[in-house]
Amino acid sequence: MFAILVAGIALWVAAHFFKRLAPDARANMGDKGKGIAALAIIVSLVLIITGYRGAEIVTVWNPPGFMVHINNLLMLVAVFIYGMSATTGTLRGKLRHPQLLAVKIWAVAHLLANGDLASIILFGSMLLWAGGSVALINRAEEWNRPEPGDPSKNKLLVIITIVMFAVITAIHTWLGVWPFPG
Template sequence: MTELVIAMALFVGSHFLMSHPLRAPMVGALGEKGFLGVYSLVSLALLIWAALAYGGAPDQQLWFVYFWVVIAGHVLMLLASILYVGSVLKPNPALVGAQGSLAKISEPQGAMRITRHPMMWSFALWAIAHIAMNGTFSTLVFAGGIGFLALAGARAQDAKKARLIGAAWTAYAAKTSFWPRLRWPGLTPVIAGTVLYAVLVAAHPYVFGVTTRLWEFIL
């Protein structure tokens, strides 16, 4: 468990360090593309380490997982899948390097009508669903770290984009919400997100070695 805690702390901490205080000197030394390459490699390596540590961590059960918790978790995963797909189907100024899309839109479109950070919220909903449906301390550390990074990173991203882009971002942010709102994202992200959710459920036992427990309550 100690290894998992250390790996997740480094994974989360490295994101904030490289995204903020270390970004300028790293870009100066490596260039923008070089910085993104190192950032991606470091993040991927630490995530793989954390995932391996999670797989080997002892399962300390924190609560009993009731039927309704599993169902609620699957609902959250469906919503997360729709938000994730929707985050790339329409212009999304919140994505890295996508601030140029601000000039192409007058109003938020698709999933950006729900929240200006649909991809980050998809990770957060994934984390909440998995913590609830597993109920283990190791999942709380692993998924909780990813969920915290997603939402704290989105907040920090708001401040950074407001500082770097200025009025264009401020005007866009005023038309959107950080917190998800009940809005219709369009038929395409709903259909595509539902397909993604179905694929994840079907592939889960083959990729991760455990079922999502959905069939236990349907069959």
């Protein structure tokens, strides 16, 4: 199952980096390239989830119990920052790459709370991928900071954050991982 996990991660990285590393090849694909990239990302997610869930548990380190609480707090921050990219409140433009920063926070949070090999491979590689993505984007594009938006949209961001955190918690629970140990 580790091979399936690694194959999924490799496909994820390739699908996301293709546009940046081979822009001419991607441009030659035209609109159908978007569909191919989307399909590759979906397949990569299936492989990652299948490989991760089926991987043998190989303990590398035993994180202290309080790391789960730090993970949950960092996840709330990650969801909030991820949402900043989709809202038009006063926080818009405060961060250049809110989605990728959120992935980095998500990865670090899960590395702190999980000491098994599959988690280290998955979350460590996603941390490296997000960092590499930021570097590639920054090298290729100049950033024009957007103007801050309507302050009332900040309330929407908070509501979306709470709802998305609840959804993520529900998904973890459905998968058999209760994120709030006693």
